[in-house]
Amino acid sequence: MRIYLESLGCARNQVDSESMLALLRGAGARVTDDPAGAEVIVVNTCSFIEAAVDESIDAILALARLKTEGACRRLIVTGCLPERYREQLVAELPEVDLFLGTGAYDRIVAAVLEEATIGACLLPDPDTIDTTAPMHRQPLTPWAAYLKIAEGCGRRCTYCIIPRLRGRQKSRPRTTLLAEARALIAAGARELTLVAQETTAYGTDRTPPDHLAGLLTALAGVDPTVWIRVMYGHPESLQPAVLDAMAAHDNLCPYLDLPVQHASARILRRMGRRYDSDDLLRLLERIRRTVPDAALRTTVLVGFPGETDDDAEQLLAFIRQAGFDHLGAFVYSDADDLPAHRLDGHVPPDIAQERLEEVMAAQQTVSAQRLARHLGRQATVLLEEPPGEDGLWVGRTRHQAPEVDGVTFVRCPADADHRPRPARGACIPVRILETLDYDLIAEAL
Incomplete structure (x- = not known):
């Protein structure tokens, strides 16, 4: 049986897609890069923001045409879109034969082999995912693989749907992660990028507790020639021991991704974040003091409900002062199932877009200045x-x-x-x- 899988969304979703492909290969399926020749098509979706929902639906409808124009006889949709919109999708997307939520990835083989009921939406509780089990997979880029160290999230940011889609934070055991890292390295990985919803909170939910610094130190010792990189951290849960570990091991990339979301204390409180710009600047100074060559990445959100011109100016001033090496910016994406939807002061889309463009123009200058320090090195x-x-x-x-x-x-x-x-x-x-x-x-x- 020939299988085609379309993976949408973030790196965490890519890990799920790679795991499903490994399960299917283990069951004897042949994976193809040609959707027109596939007998079964799987679309692993994202629904984090409105643009991701639109992209997911467009991909589903485009691939559904292959049920009449190609070899496809079974179309399966997995991931965040079914988890967010649930049984509503069964009626609205009759082209799809089966929906699997974020807690049902381990049922992909049964879904493909037609052992699951057509027209169903399988939505087991995401908190039932077995995080102790090894994730056997074949990375899409074997030299640069993602290592997902936890599922879900324990925070309740008002703009974010992830805890509802992925459940509470569930860190994977260090022994399981080390075994997976060794397997990925043996298969050719020269870089492992750690991902989770909040990597810097790794292990705090386990009994006894574990911590990211210990995991990083252990991973650094697996193969000192392989880069280890950390993405998706949080300013509140970054511990000094993580910085000490980076400073002590050459193969721990001097790189931190800490999405700050905003700099206005008022907007941060409305987002459910408990720091201000002064806290962030002190944190950045501590990082650069401990890891002098560190590259810092962040993401910010503009157009959040209640954001005024003054709040936007505070964000611009912070971006210029903080000096992030890399920055991604997004316009707030509203939906009626988000807590932020109930806040007052929603920002008109055209104003939010103007603020986004101002942020990216400011960061372009900062980025060029930060990169200039590498000249001749x-x-x-x-x-x-x-x-x-x-x-x-x-x-x-x-x-x-x-x-x-x-x-x-x-x-x-x-x-x-x-x-x-x-x-x-x-x-x-x-x-x-x-x-x-x-x-x-x-x-x-």
Whole structure:
């Protein structure tokens, strides 16, 4: 049986998709990259914001056409979209044969083999997910794999639907994660990126409690040549021991992703966050003091209910002062099942969009200034895409995370010097020749 899987959304969703593919391969299915030739199509969806919902529905409807125009005889939708909209989807999307919620990934084989009832929406409690079980999977990019260290979230931010979709935080055992890391490294991984809804809260829900610093130290010792990167942290749960671990191990990337969401104390309180811009600036100073070469990434949310021009100006001033290396910005996406929906002062979409553009313009200047400090330095680059017409490889340094940050374009030496041609997934030394607004240009050494 030929299976095609379309994976939408974040890196955490990608891990779920890779796990489902591994289960299907283990059951004898053949995975194909051609949806037109697949007998079963699976769409793993996201519904975090309105744009993600629209993307998921568009993908479902486009692939549903292959039930008449292609080989598809069974269409399955998994993930956050069924979990959020539940049985409503059964009536609204009759093209779909079966829906699986976020707690039902382990039922994918039964769903594909037609052992589950057509037209059903299977929604077991996400809190019943077995986080102790190893996740056997084949990463989509084998040299750069994601390692999901926890499910769910224990916070209740007013703009976020994740706790309802994924349940409470459930950290995976350190022994399970180390075993998975070893398997990924044995399969060729040169970089492991730790993901969860809140990575910096890892282990606090376990008995006895564990902590991210201990996990990082253990992972660093598995193979000192493999990069370990941390994404999706939280300013409130980042512990000094994590910074100490990064400073002590060369293969723990000097990189932290800490979504701050805003800088106005008033808006942060309405979001359900318990810090202000002064707290954040002190935290950033502590990070840079302990890990001097750290690259810092954040995300911010504009247009949140109640945001005034003054709040927006506070955010812009903070961005210029904080000096984040990487920043993603989003417009608040409203829905009637969000607590923030009930707040007053909803911001008109055109004003929210203007504020988004102002944020990105401010960050463009900051990013160019931060990248300039790399000019002339030597670095190591993980090569990911072979040369195109410009003859440049595309890769990343330890300061650039996959998919969300800028890249490094690398000019490799000509074949005349008899050095072996690089391969995707190779780590090579380079010298930075030029810095752009978001990217670097380098030459292999």
